[in-house]
Amino acid sequence: MTEVKSAEVPAPPATVPDELTPGHARWHGLRPYLPLVALVVAAVLPYSTLNLPGVFEGPLNSPGTLQLLAICLVFGGLAAGYDLLFGRTGMLSFGHALYFAAGVYGTDVLITKAGLPLWQAALLTVVGGTTLAALLGAVALRTVGIAFAMVTLAFAQVGAILVARDFGGLTGGEEGLPLDVSGLPAGLVGVTNTVNLYWLALAYLAIVVLVVHRVSGSPTGRVLAGLRDDERRIGVLGLDPYRFKLVAFTLAGGLATAGGVVYVLIVGGASPHITSSELTLSLLVMVVLGGPGTRWGPVLGGVLYMYLDHRLTAFGSSDAVNNLPAFLSHPLSQPLFVLGTVFILAVYFFPGGLASLRTRLTPLLTTLRPRR
Amino acid sequence: MNTVVLLTLTGLGLAALYFLVASGLSLVFGLADVLNFAHGLFLGVGAYATWWAAGNLPGAGSDGLGFVVAVLFGVLAGSLVAVLVELVLIRPLYSRTIEQVLVTVGLSLAGVALLQATWGADPRPFPRPDWSRDVTSVLGAQVPNAGLLLIVAAVVVLGALLAFLRWTRYGLIIRAGVENREMVTALGIDVRKAFTLVFAIGGAAAALAGALGGVYFGTVSPGQGGSLLIFAFIVVVIGGMGSVVGSAYAAVAVGLLQQFVNYYGTSGLGDLCVVGLLAVVLLLRPQGLAGKVAHA
Numbered sequence: 001m002t003e004v005k006s007a008e009v010p011a012p013p014a015t016v017p018d019e020l021t022p023g024h025a026r027w028h029g030l031r032p033y034l035p036l037v038a039l040v041v042a043a044v045l046p047y048s049t050l051n052l053p054g055v056f057e058g059p060l061n062s063p064g065t066l067q068l069l070a071i072c073l074v075f076g077g078l079a080a081g082y083d084l085l086f087g088r089t090g091m092l093s094f095g096h097a098l099y100f101a102a103g104v105y106g107t108d109v110l111i112t113k114a115g116l117p118l119w120q121a122a123l124l125t126v127v128g129g130t131t132l133a134a135l136l137g138a139v140a141l142r143t144v145g146i147a148f149a150m151v152t153l154a155f156a157q158v159g160a161i162l163v164a165r166d167f168g169g170l171t172g173g174e175e176g177l178p179l180d181v182s183g184l185p186a187g188l189v190g191v192t193n194t195v196n197l198y199w200l201a202l203a204y205l206a207i208v209v210l211v212v213h214r215v216s217g218s219p220t221g222r223v224l225a226g227l228r229d230d231e232r233r234i235g236v237l238g239l240d241p242y243r244f245k246l247v248a249f250t251l252a253g254g255l256a257t258a259g260g261v262v263y264v265l266i267v268g269g270a271s272p273h274i275t276s277s278e279l280t281l282s283l284l285v286m287v288v289l290g291g292p293g294t295r296w297g298p299v300l301g302g303v304l305y306m307y308l309d310h311r312l313t314a315f316g317s318s319d320a321v322n323n324l325p326a327f328l329s330h331p332l333s334q335p336l337f338v339l340g341t342v343f344i345l346a347v348y349f350f351p352g353g354l355a356s357l358r359t360r361l362t363p364l365l366t367t368l369r370p371r372r
Numbered sequence: 373m374n375t376v377v378l379l380t381l382t383g384l385g386l387a388a389l390y391f392l393v394a395s396g397l398s399l400v401f402g403l404a405d406v407l408n409f410a411h412g413l414f415l416g417v418g419a420y421a422t423w424w425a426a427g428n429l430p431g432a433g434s435d436g437l438g439f440v441v442a443v444l445f446g447v448l449a450g451s452l453v454a455v456l457v458e459l460v461l462i463r464p465l466y467s468r469t470i471e472q473v474l475v476t477v478g479l480s481l482a483g484v485a486l487l488q489a490t491w492g493a494d495p496r497p498f499p500r501p502d503w504s505r506d507v508t509s510v511l512g513a514q515v516p517n518a519g520l521l522l523i524v525a526a527v528v529v530l531g532a533l534l535a536f537l538r539w540t541r542y543g544l545i546i547r548a549g550v551e552n553r554e555m556v557t558a559l560g561i562d563v564r565k566a567f568t569l570v571f572a573i574g575g576a577a578a579a580l581a582g583a584l585g586g587v588y589f590g591t592v593s594p595g596q597g598g599s600l601l602i603f604a605f606i607v608v609v610i611g612g613m614g615s616v617v618g619s620a621y622a623a624v625a626v627g628l629l630q631q632f633v634n635y636y637g638t639s640g641l642g643d644l645c646v647v648g649l650l651a652v653v654l655l656l657r658p659q660g661l662a663g664k665v666a667h668a
Binding site: 092139142143146147149150151153154155157158161162164165167277278281282284285288330331333334335336337339340341343344347348351 | 401405407409461464465469470471473474475477478479480481482483484485486488489490598602605606609613638639640643644647650651654655
């Protein structure tokens, strides 16, 4: 439809390049700094007492809102790390939850059961999680495609079983393991200090985005993109696909473990549901909704998914939904039903995810803009 | 001796459940290259439809012939849902494997949430015939009848599937399609009709697994399919994608291994052994016991 319309629009005078028009020049000069601006805005957000009724329960600087935002940010970072595998290297891993869970349970067990101080526990956990990813990746990457997905799924399942069966009383089984906060730095404990956790989550997200950005811009990143597009060709060029994939897998695993360390501090404990394959599936949903292989798509997808997952529960029990007839109100009160449906629609109608919205809307806007 | 017989038979019962889920998965994957995450949904639909029919459908009940009618209704419902899923969601994405996987992932999330929204998250008591609660004495071991029922059903399904694949024209097309889809298409046969058929068969088998699994466990809950699905995946990979006989062997191996190790070792160790078996098989024989190599 839009294509037919745009044919009627006379071709724009292409003589003046974008950079030379004054407005565009200023815009282009600012663009590289936009992420920095966003970071600063996000960093000073806790100082605002703005109340957004319907969007958040309390004002922006209330602990509840900050905790929700912190969880959203951590999952934004996780999705960005997962995208390193799925969107940039083309590896469909169904076991990413394992490394996240390793971060959560590793930190929790080391602090609560072994009594280590936070920095030692965090360091040990991240090193351990990265090593785990390297070892399991070395085995799993001997297979390709769907078999790879299955093997990673099975490995993650082992993690879930280990946690659920509670071997040696370490993980607390079904009930989870609350974090022992007595040994933690005072700035990270208590409701009034939620803002510090929020900044921690923001720092994690920034680091992940930076790492993924640097890696995908490096020569290694170009090989990874090549692996995604045509693995055989990379092999013909004399590069070893196995080694590059293992690097990406290990790096993504390490980033996920670090995310787990931050998450356990925010939530204040570990619960077995984070080991489930459903978490990996939701990571996949986040990346695809946001736009795989783009810098901001997965982050946006992760933040939005977690936000909706938390807020749709409140939305589902609100009066507006409860007053609907039963066949509508019951499904709508299930966040996963709404998200799953949106996800299917996105696969069909928005293959590029949220990140592709701009390029998709531009032709429409140019068509609709009044002619001068 | 009694314990060994009992463990063998209960292990075979578990294997039968795995086989019913895995046979459909394996055929769908072998023919259409679709890794179907929504297969657990078909199982859930079958279980809930049987449960609903036993209480509400005239002529159906929880005992005798009424129970058979209820199970038939459940199987029909599962099959119908599978066909609808194939026609509406999978077919437009023909030969775009990753997108198909993504759609089935979304469907598994949304479908299970829908079951949960309609009938609640808590397990519901499943209507089962009185005789299925009893035990039968086999070689001195007291074996629950529900497990025997599962074994019989799985053997019947295996026999029917093999007969169908070997002696009918559509079975021939499916076997040829698993082997080389492009060639079958080139010969002027519409493979996509076979896709729908395979989905219907797989959905029916999964729904049967749901209904009989309900009898076996005594309850029905929305998440039941998901937990079975992971082991069914493992069975499919070990058995070789696209091979019904391979799935049957793998299901028996997995079921027995799980049952014996869980009994003689710590509880949960059997599940780990199954994953270990998967890793060994994949490293030594990536195409599975009897199947084609999975391509990227």
